[in-house]
Amino acid sequence: SSSSPSLLFSSIRCHRIAFLVLAIFTAFPTSHNHHTAAAWTPVIGSSSTSSATLRQASFQNRKNTKSGQLLSTTERITESNTMSDNHDNNTNNQVGSEYPEYSEEQLKAALDSLLDGSTDPAYDGRHLFGFQDPNHKLSKLQAITATRILDYERYLEGSGTPTEEELVQDMQEFWKQHGPLLNLQTVIQTQAPRMALAAEFKRASPSKGDIAVHLDAGEQAQKYAAAGANIVSVLTEPRWFKGSLEDMTSVRLCTTTTEGTSSSSSTRPAVLRKEFTTSKYQITEALARGADTILLIVAVLPQHLLKELIDHARSFGMEPLVEVHADAELEVALNAGAKVIGVNNRNLHTFQMDLHTTEHVAELLIEQGCSFDHSNPSAAEASKYTLCSLSGMSTAFDVERYRKINVGMCLIGESLMRAADPKAAIAGLCLDPKDWEEMRNNAAGGGAYTGGTKLVKVCGVTNPKDALVACQAGANLIGVIFVPKSKRCVSAEQGRAVVEAVLSFGERTNRQTLGLTRSEAASPASQLVLNSHALEDASRRPLVVGVFQNQSPEFIREMVETCGLDLVQLHGSEGMAAANQELCGVPAIRVVDIATDPETGKASENAVETILNSITTDPLAILLDTSIKGQKDGGGTGVTFDHTIAERVQNAGLPVIIAGGLTPDNAPDVILSTRPWGVDVSSGVEASPGTKDHDKVKTFVEGVKAAAIEASKGF
Numbered sequence: 001s002s003s004s005p006s007l008l009f010s011s012i013r014c015h016r017i018a019f020l021v022l023a024i025f026t027a028f029p030t031s032h033n034h035h036t037a038a039a040w041t042p043v044i045g046s047s048s049t050s051s052a053t054l055r056q057a058s059f060q061n062r063k064n065t066k067s068g069q070l071l072s073t074t075e076r077i078t079e080s081n082t083m084s085d086n087h088d089n090n091t092n093n094q095v096g097s098e099y100p101e102y103s104e105e106q107l108k109a110a111l112d113s114l115l116d117g118s119t120d121p122a123y124d125g126r127h128l129f130g131f132q133d134p135n136h137k138l139s140k141l142q143a144i145t146a147t148r149i150l151d152y153e154r155y156l157e158g159s160g161t162p163t164e165e166e167l168v169q170d171m172q173e174f175w176k177q178h179g180p181l182l183n184l185q186t187v188i189q190t191q192a193p194r195m196a197l198a199a200e201f202k203r204a205s206p207s208k209g210d211i212a213v214h215l216d217a218g219e220q221a222q223k224y225a226a227a228g229a230n231i232v233s234v235l236t237e238p239r240w241f242k243g244s245l246e247d248m249t250s251v252r253l254c255t256t257t258t259e260g261t262s263s264s265s266s267t268r269p270a271v272l273r274k275e276f277t278t279s280k281y282q283i284t285e286a287l288a289r290g291a292d293t294i295l296l297i298v299a300v301l302p303q304h305l306l307k308e309l310i311d312h313a314r315s316f317g318m319e320p321l322v323e324v325h326a327d328a329e330l331e332v333a334l335n336a337g338a339k340v341i342g343v344n345n346r347n348l349h350t351f352q353m354d355l356h357t358t359e360h361v362a363e364l365l366i367e368q369g370c371s372f373d374h375s376n377p378s379a380a381e382a383s384k385y386t387l388c389s390l391s392g393m394s395t396a397f398d399v400e401r402y403r404k405i406n407v408g409m410c411l412i413g414e415s416l417m418r419a420a421d422p423k424a425a426i427a428g429l430c431l432d433p434k435d436w437e438e439m440r441n442n443a444a445g446g447g448a449y450t451g452g453t454k455l456v457k458v459c460g461v462t463n464p465k466d467a468l469v470a471c472q473a474g475a476n477l478i479g480v481i482f483v484p485k486s487k488r489c490v491s492a493e494q495g496r497a498v499v500e501a502v503l504s505f506g507e508r509t510n511r512q513t514l515g516l517t518r519s520e521a522a523s524p525a526s527q528l529v530l531n532s533h534a535l536e537d538a539s540r541r542p543l544v545v546g547v548f549q550n551q552s553p554e555f556i557r558e559m560v561e562t563c564g565l566d567l568v569q570l571h572g573s574e575g576m577a578a579a580n581q582e583l584c585g586v587p588a589i590r591v592v593d594i595a596t597d598p599e600t601g602k603a604s605e606n607a608v609e610t611i612l613n614s615i616t617t618d619p620l621a622i623l624l625d626t627s628i629k630g631q632k633d634g635g636g637t638g639v640t641f642d643h644t645i646a647e648r649v650q651n652a653g654l655p656v657i658i659a660g661g662l663t664p665d666n667a668p669d670v671i672l673s674t675r676p677w678g679v680d681v682s683s684g685v686e687a688s689p690g691t692k693d694h695d696k697v698k699t700f701v702e703g704v705k706a707a708a709i710e711a712s713k714g715f
Contacts, residue, residue, distance in 0.1 A: 099239055100154075107138055107146035114149075114278060115302050124302040127328035129349050139349035140206055144240060145276040145300045152279065164281055170288040171316070178256055182270040184293040184319045185340050185386050187230055188408045192380035195399050195431045198231035198272060198388070199224035199422070200413030201251065203242040207351050207507065208472075210242075212417045217247035218254030220422070225255045225269050227426035231293075233272040233411060245289045248273055252290030272321060276300065280312045287316055296322045296338075298329040299348070307336040323390060325357060330364055341365075341372075342388040342411070346507060353507040353541075355398070358389040362405045374408040396430035396439065397515075397537035403433065415540070418474060420702075421709045449529070449650040453671050453708035454536050455657060455678030456701050458685065458692070459547065460488035464501035466692040467544075471505040473701040476539035478502050479569065479682070481547040482559055487689035488682070495563035499544045503564070506541030512566045514538045514587055514620070525654045527617040531587075532655045532677060535621060538566075545569050545589065553578070557585040567620065579619035589657070590619035593627035594641040608648045615654070623680060624649070626660030640666070643674045650676070664699040671707035679704055 102110075118124040122132070130136030138146065155161055162170070175181065188196040201220055203213045221232045232251050235243035252271045270292040275282060277294055278301065286294050296309055306322070313320045322338035324330045325347055333341055343358040365372060365385065372387040373379035380386075386408045393399065394415035402410060412429070419425035430436040458470040459479030467478050480495045481488045490498070503509060514534045522530065543566035548556050550572035559565065569589040570579050579588035592611055615622060626641040640661030649656055655677030662670065663684035670679070683689070685696040 102147060102150055104138065106150065107143055110146040110149040111138075111142060111300070114300070114305055117308075118302055118304045120304075121302070124304045126303075127298070127326065127332050128302065129299065140351070141297075141299060141348040144206070144237070145278065145297075147239065148237065148276040149278055152282070156281070164284050167281075167284045167288040171284065174288060174290060178253065178290070179268075181287070181317050182267065182292040183317070184231070184270055184272070184321060186319075187267075187270045187292075188340070188386050188388070189374075189380035189383070190377060191230055192374045192377045192408065193403075193433055195374075195403055195407070195429075196230040196409040197228065197426065197429065197431055198233050198390075198409055198411040199227075199229035199269075199416050199426065200233040200235070200274070200411060201243075201247065202233075202235050202413045202417055204240065205414075206240045208414065208505075211414060213242055215417070216250075218250040220417075221251040221255050221269070223422045224416070224426070227423040228431065229269050229426065231270045231272055231409065231411075233274050233295075233413065235274045237275055243274075245285070248286070249290045277309065278305070280309065283309060283313050283318070283320075284316075287318065291318075293318055293340075294320050295342075296320050298322060298324050298333050299326075303332045303336055306332065306338075310337050321388065324361065327364060330361055334368070334370070339384065340386045340388065342390040342409075344390045345392040351507050352509055353392045355392050355401070358387075358402060358407060359405055362387060362407070372406055372408070374403075374406045380408065394540040395537055396428060396436060397533065398540070399429050399431060400436050403436075420706050424709055424712065449653055449655045449677065450675070451532075451655065451677065452675050452712040453677065453679065453704060454532075455539060456704055457545065457657065457659075457678060457680040458682070458697060458701075459545075459659070459680055460486075460682035460686070460690065461498055461692065462488055462490050462494060462690045464497050466694075466697075467498045467501045468505060469692065469694045469697050470701075471502060471542045473698045474705060475542055475697075475701055476678075477543055477545050477567070477680075479545045479547050479680070480563075480565075482551070482555075483547065483549040483571070492559060492562045495546065495559065495565070499564045502542050502544050508541065511564055511586070512538050512541070512543055516587065516620075518617075522617065524615040524617050525612075525652070528615065528619070528621060528654055531620050535587075543567055547571055550574060553583045556583075560585040569623065571625070576614060576616040576618050581620075587620035588618075589621045589623050591623045591625050591659075594624055594645060594660075595627050607642075607645050608652070611645075611649055612652055612654065621657060621678075622649075622654065623657040623659060623678075625658075625680075643670055643676075646676050647674045650674075662700075664696050664703055667700055668703045668707035671704055672711045675708075675711050 115121045115125055125131045129139055129142065199221075201215075201217050202211055203215070204210045217234065221234075224232055232255060234248040234251050235241040236245050236248055237243050248271060255268050255271070271290055273286040273289075273291040273294045275286070275295065277283065277286075277296055283294055294313065296306060298306060301309070310320055310322070319340055320338075321340050321342050322333045322336075323342045323344050324333050325344045330341070341361070343361045345355050345357045346353045362372075365387065370385050371383040372385040373383045374386075387406060388409040388411065389402050389407050390411040393402075393410050393412050399410055416422050416425055430439055455476045456474065457477035457479055458475045459481070461467050461470065461478050461480055470478055478498065480490050480498050482495065483489055515537065516534050517530050518527070544564075545567045546556070546559055546563065546565040547569045548559075548571065556568055560568065565586060567587050567589060568584045569591060570584075571591045576590055578584075579590040581587050592614070594607060611622075611624075624641070624646055643658065646656050646658050657678035657680055658670070658674070658676045659680035659682075661684070662679055662681045667679060667681070667684075670676070681700055685692055685700050687693040687696075
């Protein structure tokens with residue numbers, strides 16, 4: 001057997017259009033036609049109002065039988081405080097009812113039912129995780145899929161459930177009123193050489209919990225479309241991802257009427273239903289609710305069933321997105337006739353992330369003679385296959401990495417859902433190769449640093465809970481201090497516990513390796529600019545930084561290995577050369593103290609020149625912090641220095657991180673006035689030394705990121 005993954009999903013509601021479409025389409029929840037278990041306690045579907053009532057209403061604006069009125073998704077979420085977590089239940093009319101739970105045996109039986117109809121179950125199921133192992137424990141992916149199978153059984157047994165024939169009629173009526181289906185492969189190919197973007201709407205996930213449950217699906221999709229997204233992916237699974245079919249329909253209608261869409265999109269974005277699809281019914285249902293394409297996860301689908309689902313989708317003109325992760329899954333996908341192949345870099349059986357997975361699949365396709373050229377429109381159109389990368393990406397560096405291997409589409413979800421300004425976030429991806437070249441040329445031009453604030457470091461973390469809160473808030477760097485005199489000093493055991501929490505959050509198992517580019521001819525400032533791009537890229541998932549002060553290289557390397565630190569930070573009088581990676585074992589941030597008069601708050605007049613003249617190519621990056629004149633060592637003062645020094649250093653072309661006296665109250669103003677490359681906070685977000693105030697941490701990170709967007713306007 002082979003291990004494999006799957007995708008996570010998302011969705012919410014629109015405004016006027018979504019309200020109207022509820023009256024029209026909320027009749028279609030979810031189901032499965034492979035397995036019957038009348039003795040089992042089934043679950044809910046995936047829309048929001050009584051399907052029977054709304055179907056009988058035909059296309060009239062009727063009342064919701066559950067609450068006496070039509071409810072939008074956001075309103076349902078608000079009401080869920082009193083109506084239970086069951087905001088997508090369109091088959092259960094009892095307010096406050098809970099989702100039924102299933103036994104391991106029931107879930108396994110549901111998965112086994114997917115092999116019904118196979119003439120050779122051993123062959124068709126050969127790639128399935130734990131296949132034919134009686135002691136196999138279901139992965140999260142398998143458990144969710146099995147639950148959806150049983151949920152759909154309940155829905156199909158309901159008296160008001162529409163038949164597939166009725167769904168086909170609804171589909172045809174939908175197309176008549178709102179326009180025809182878009183072919184996913186055509187949408188992607190016509191973008192070449194620009195990378196097509198699938199922007200995802202995902203409220204929550206099993207690994208990250210709530211992401212943005214308050215957002216309106218239609219409004220978010222309009223932002224995506226206006227910024228140049230070519231596909232909008234909508235998660236419709238309700239239990240773990242808090243999605244709904246209503247969200248998907250809202251996205252379809254709101255983007256159909258979107259004005260001012262990006263010039264790179266000649267049409268509306270295609271709508272992808274992201275679900276644990278295991279039946280033809282779910283595909284027909286998706287079409288009736290406005291989907292252009294659906295996700296098929298090879299990791300949970302036997303080969304014969306995958307082929308049936310692909311053929312069923314194509315019978316209506318739909319080209320599905322077929323997701324693979326392991327080698328055996330690619331073989332199954334090709335045998336089943338898949339054309340648009342999406343690579344999940346995350347293994348959803350283990351939740352581990354490996355961005356090399358897409359590159360590996362590309363190599364396998366080339367070895368088998370499968371064409372997937374995305375270098376220009378004619379080459380893309382002539383290619384039989386289209387390769388997509390479906391997880392783990394968030395930066396222009398990720399996009400460029402996959403552009404080099406002819407990936408035609410990237411799917412980005414969580415970072416866009418968390419972004420304060422999705423339009424700016426999408427623009428920053430440099431989907432068009434011309435934008436990438438322009439960004440690189442500007443960065444290498446030797447002029448002032450104008451890239452804005454990219455990094456947030458929360459330092460002085462002493463325990464896993466505080467680390468997790470900082471990660472969830474959006475911090476890029478988590479600092480743990482190994483300096484004995486510090487009130488926030490941690491032991492090796494404490495440091496390792498923090499690292500393990502950050503690794504788990506970032507869905508990785510090992511230290512992050514930075515893709516540093518070293519140039520012998522580069523000046524120190526130019527080398528640090530190159531380093532800055534590598535650190536931005538690597539820290540898209542949080543990294544742990546060990547902070548040291550005048551401690552031996554041997555001790556530093558011991559802590560690096562014992563704790564699994566990604567980076568170190570030197571905060572004493574060790575000098576620039578001490579920040580060499582060979583000495584520290586990992587790349588090192590070098591702190592430069594700004595000696596500040598405690599009475600006047602002023603630094604020396606030649607501070608900028610001193611900094612610029614002192615830097616070497618040894619450090620990964622430069623962090624400016626406050627030291628008090630007359631004190632031996634800097635750092636931990638809780639005092640700010642003159643931030644015009646940082647501004648002048650950056651005007652000389654050197655991006656810097658600033659620390660010292662930052663708080664949730666003053667950080668936004670610092671960002672707006674100085675636009676530093678990064679900020680570092682410790683005592684400013686504490687409840688007491690070594691213990692973080694979680695609300696302050698969240699407020700600090702949110703404020704910095706919002707101010708960074710505002711400060712970037714005009715640059």
